[in-house]
Each structure stands twice: as structure tokens, then as C-alpha cells.
Amino acid sequence: MEKITLFWFRRDLRLEDNSGLYYALQQEKNVLPLFIFDRNILDRLEEKSDPRVTFIHSQLAEIKSQLEQKGSSLLVRYGTPEEVFSALSAAYDLQAVYTNRDYEPYAKDRDGKIEAILKEKETVFLSFKDQLIFEPGEILNGSGEFYKVFTPFSRVWLEKFRQTAILELESPNWKNLLASKALPFISLEEMGFKPSSVQIPPKFTDEDLISHYDQTRDFPAKKGTSRLGIHLRFGTISIRKLANVAAERNETFLKELIWREFYAMILAFHPQVVDQAFKPAYDQIVWRNDPAEFQAWCEGKTGFPIVDAGMRELNETGYIHNRVRMITASFLTKFLLVDWRWGEAYFAAKLLDFELASNNGGWQWAAGTGTDAQPYFRIFNPETQTAKFDPNLEYIKKWIPEFGTNMYPKPIVDYTFARARALSTYKKALEQ
Template sequence: MEDVSIFWFRRDLRLEDNHGLFQALKEAKNVIPLFIFDTNILDKLENKADARVEFIHSQISEIENELSKKGSSLLVKTGDPETIFKELLTAYKIQAVYTNRDYEPYANSRDEKVGRLLNQNKIPFQRFKDQLIFEPGEILNGSGEFYKVFTPFSKTWLSKFDPAKVEEYKPMHWKNLLRTSTFQLPTLQEIGFEKSSISIPANSVNEAIISHYNDTRDFSAKNGTSRLGVHLRFGTISIRKLAIKASGLNETFLNELIWREFYMMILAFNPHVVDQAFKPAYDRIPWRNNEEEFQAWCEGKTGYPIVDAGMRELNSTGYMHNRVRMVTASFLTKHLLIDWRWGEAYFAEKLLDYELASNNGGWQWAAGTGTDAQPYFRVFNPSSQQDKFDKNWKYIKKWIPEINSDKYPKPIVDHKFARQRAIDTYKSALNQ
């Protein structure tokens, strides 16, 4: 059997500035690049035309094309990662496995299983920091504990961040790739999926948009956001390059990247937030969970134009403007008193840029149940949000063509009544 080492792609689907790949090519010989379509994840996806799976497939196809130019190939497997590594152990004499760290609960348990298997076979399992500037545990308060509030976290983050000292990892040792062209890339259909009608935005950094981000980001009709979330999610763009660029262009945009790291840190130290409130007292809230009202929210038929436009944008494109995400989430949890977990799950199913930590953090913020959340008595007024951020109804008219006709539904609930009901419900539950 041939001596090889493996670099395992996960949420880092690029060859450029890839930390784990850099280390593998620097230290090892006959490196096999590996990607696994993880059926533990894919089997839970109900939509077999999921644009995210198609995007992953297109990205690994690009990686394969680049590797073929270097005389190598990408090994692609479909199944359970632990089982696949057992199979690889019988096919190759593996010297080491390299990868980049992931911080979600499932990723941690997956890596523990694979790590145990490799350790039993005396094979090093080397993991590197790649998808964050500062990992959970690197930004701590004066007592050595994780921050529960964003502002002091961000101040410490910024005090430690020096763009001039951020290392970029440019692989130069391509000769250490395994020389082979024998690996075959499975088709999208062979892994059980099909093409989607939803397109993915480009991963190019629009400096003009980032430069004016603080002025334009809240206005839903403007092209004022980067649309890079999906690329950060799957690592098709380097967080290091983006943070360096943002630091010289716009503090508000850089702050959004810090929020992303804050929520990853919160999830890493508090895995219970996946299905419980960060603040335990908030698990006492008696949600109404009216299924008909939830369906109206999902379909964009609540009678509140800014909410409905956002939901229709999401259903049609896999994207929703960030300001509108806050409004729709607040409406579901406060106006309708529907469990934030219902909304979070719906976003998880639909969002191209779905990332567990940020999605969970955003929903718990809106519901008032999370860390650094808006207070429960603060209830977004959809009409005033609409007047402030889409006063000419450009965004609303784009997504609700029937807005001024009898076909558009009447409001599902009165704002003043719903606001008071939410405040009373929360107050009563929290005072138990």
C-alpha cells in the first residue's frame, strides 16, 4: 500500500489561503485532497433541489479542475465520515490527516469519532484555525471567561486584531500532492440531488458597497450589502482576506464579521442554545404556536408588507435583507408569540447563508431569549420600520405586486394589541 496523507475539505472550499491545506502540503508527501458529502447532514434536507448542495458540488468541481492542472485529483466520497475513514484505512497507508476546525456541535462529535479512529491507528489528526480570526477561547474577559455581551467582546477583538500581522497561507508545495487522475467526481444526481432554480451571488468583494456599508445596509431596496454570507459559510472566501480588507474600508462591515465570531463563541461555550434559550428563564414563555398563523408568516401573507416582502424574498431567492430578517423574526416571536425555534428552523431550511451560530444568535436576539438580546418589551413596529427603511415601497412592491389590491390580505393581528400581549406574556412568564 502507498504511503499518503489526507487533507479533508469541509467548510473551506478553496485552494487559496487555506490554512490546513497549506500545512498539509508543507509537511507531508503524497497528499490526497478529500471531500465527503456527509449523509448525516444531507439526509435531513427535504428539498432535493437544495441550492446549497448544488453550490458545494460546483465548488468541488472547480477545485477538481484546479487540482487536475497540478497533476492531482480530488477524492470525493458520500456517506458517514467515520465509516469512510475506516474504508480509507484499508485502501491506503495513511501517515496523517489534516483539516480545518469547525465549531458546531455536530462537527465536534463527528471529529471526535474520526479522531478516535485515527488515534487507534496511531495516525495524527491535525486541525487548524481557518474560518475565524479569533477562535472560541482566544477572546476572553479579565476573569478568563467568555463574554456574554457583544460590545466588550468587540472592543477586545479589535484591540487584538492587527491586519499587518494576519498571516495568509499561500500553498507553494503543490509537488507534494498525490500524482493521480483516477478519482471520479460524482454527479449531483448520484449524491441524490438535482439542480436548483436559485442562483448564488458571486464571491467577489465589492469595495464600493463595503465602503458605504454603514450608510446603505439598512435600506432593503438598495444594493447595499455584500452578499458574501454564503461564501463565508462554505469557505469559498478567506475570512482573513475579507477582514483585512474590511478594516481598511468600513468599521461597520468589520463589526458584522465580529458579530459572526461572537455568535460562534457563544455556541461553542453554550451548546445548549441549539434548542434552548441562552437565558433559562425564557424557556418558561408559553408560546401560542398557532400553525395557521405560522403558515401565513412562511408564505408572506400576514398583511404586514415589510414582513411579507421579506418572507417572499427568502422563499424565492434563499436570501433576505438583514434589516428585514430582524423585523420578520421579531414579528413571529412577539406579534404572533410563535416559538423562535420554529422560525429558526424555517430560516435554516431556506437561507443560502445559513450558519447555525449566527442564525441561532439572531433569532434568540429577536426573541429576547439570547445573549445581548433586545429587551422583551422592545417590539419592532413593522409599519415604522417600513416607513424608515423602505419609505417609497420599492422593496415591498418588488415582492408584493398585489400590494394595493383586494388580493392582499388584511393584517393578521393588530399591532397595538399584539405588542401589549407579548409584553404581558413575557412579563408574566419571567416573574414566575
């Protein structure tokens, strides 16, 4: 049986400037790319027309076509990674498995199990940095500990970035792909899913938009953000390329990428944040968790227009403007005193660009429970936020056609009362 090497695609759905794939093709022969539709993840999805699954499927079809033009193909499996690799180890003489690192708790646990399965077969498991510029452990403070505050982290990150040549990888040795006829490709329907009609933002780096990002990013009615989140999430674009463009064009945009790496580091070093407050004292907060109020928030029917517009945008498109994300999260956790974990889970189900570290970090920031979070007494006022960032009500009117009519609901809570209640609740929890 001929020895082969697998390259395992995960959050890196592209052929160019892909670290693990590049090194596999430089160092091995007979490289066969693999993707696993992981049932440990897919079985938890309630929405069977989830646009993210449709997006992954379409990207894989494109990759498969590109590989077939090079005389190879893409091996696609559906199941748990443990089942798949046990079967592949029996079916092939595996020399090595190459992949790119993932830092989420599930991913680290999964990779440990796969490495153990492969070790029994004397198959080498190699992983590489690809989805981050600096991975957890590369940016540490003077005591060798991870940073818990963004500003010093970003300062060191920028200094290291400027001192390091962050280069895109050259084209690999495609001749080392395994020669193969077209392999079968599972359909969405075979996995119990159906195609989604949600539109995916284009994979296009608008350098002019990035140049003006600091001036336009806070206004939800403007086309002022890149909408590249889903492409970063699934690696259809290279973080190295995007960071280099940002460094040339706009430091504010670059800092958004640094926030992404900051939250990835927090999750890697402090995985308890998945279900606990980063600041333990905040786990003493007595949340109201009113189901009817939470449902009104989910549906965009709170009577607070900027909040409702954001939630309706999210529900329809899988996207919500970053400024409005902060407003809606602050409203849920502080006005309604609903546990941040409820909001985080709702965003996780809906966001095209859902990334555990960033979603968790953003929600804990808004709730005041996280690392380097806004203080609990800073509570976004929806009216002043609207006046500042949607003064002509363009965004609100786009997403709330009944705005200004009797059909639009009255506010479900009084602002002054809700603010005072939030301050009292937080203060009481922190005094315990």
C-alpha cells in the first residue's frame, strides 16, 4: 500500500497562503487534502438551513474543483473526527497528517484525541500557525504571563508586528499532491441540511474602505465596515494578507484584528470564560432572565428602535453592525438584566462570523464581566447612541418599516428605571 499524507482543512478553506498545506506539499509526497463535516458540531445546530454550513459546502466545492484541475481531489467525510481517522488509518498507509492549529477548547481536545489515534499507527501529526498573526503564548508580559488588558497587549503586538516580516507564503509544490480521480462529494441533504438563501458578503478586500475605516465604522447606515468576518472565521482569506493591508492603510482597522487575537489568547489561557465571568465577582449578579423580555429582544420588538433594528438585521442577514452589537448587548444585560450567556448563545446561533473567542469576549465586555470590560456603570443610552450614530434614522427605518406608526411596540422598560436597577443590582453583587 502506497504511503500518503493527509492535509486536514478546518478553519482555513483556501489553497493559497495556507501554512499547513504549504508545508505538507513542501515536505511530503502524495498529499491528499481532507475535510470532515464534524457531527460533534453539526448535530448541535438546530437550524437545518444554517447559512454557515451552506457556505462551507460551497467553499469546499470550489476547492475540490481547483484541486481536480491540478490532477488531485478533495476527500470529504461526514462523522466525528475520531470515527473518520480510525477508518482512514485502516484504509490508508498514513505517513503524516498536517493541519493548522485551532485554539478553542473543543478543538484542542479533538486534536489531542486524533493525535493519540494516529500515534498508535505511528502516523505523525503536525500542526501550524495560520489563523492568527501571533498565537497564544507569543505575546506575554514581563513576568511571562498573558495580558489581561487590551492596551498593553496591543502595544506589544504592534511592536512585534512591525519588527517581524509577516509574509504571505509562496505557491507550494503542487506536484506533491496525490494523483487522484474526482472523489465523491457529500450533499447538504445527505447530512440532514438544506441550502440557505442568506447572502454571503463577498471575499473582497476593499482597500479604499479600509483607508477610511476609522471615519465610517461607527455609522450603521453607511457601508463603512469590511464584512469580512465570515471569511476570517473560515479562513477563506489570509489573515497575513489582511493584516498587511490594514497596516498600510488604517491602524484602527488593524486594531480590530488585534482585538480578535487578544480574545483568542484570553480563551486559550482562561477557557473558563466559556461559561463563567472572567471576573469571578460578577458571577454573583442576580439576573432577572425574564423569558418574555428576552424573546422581545430576540425578535427586535423592545420598543427601542436602534436595538430592534440591530436584532432584525441579525435575524435576516446573519450580520449585525459592530456599534449596534455593543448597544444591543448592553441593553440586554443591563436594561433587562438578562444573563450575558443567553445573548451570547443567541448571537452564536445567528452570526455568520461567529467565533467563540470574539463572541464571548464581546459579550463579557458589554456586560462588564470580562477582561478589560467597560465598567458596569457605563450603560449605553439607546437614544443618545441613535442621535450620534444614526441621526437621520436611516438604519432604523431600513430595518423597522413600521417605525413611527401604531404598529411599532411601546418600550418594554423605562430607561431611567432600568438604569437605576442595573446599577443597584451590579453594586449589590460586587459588595458580597
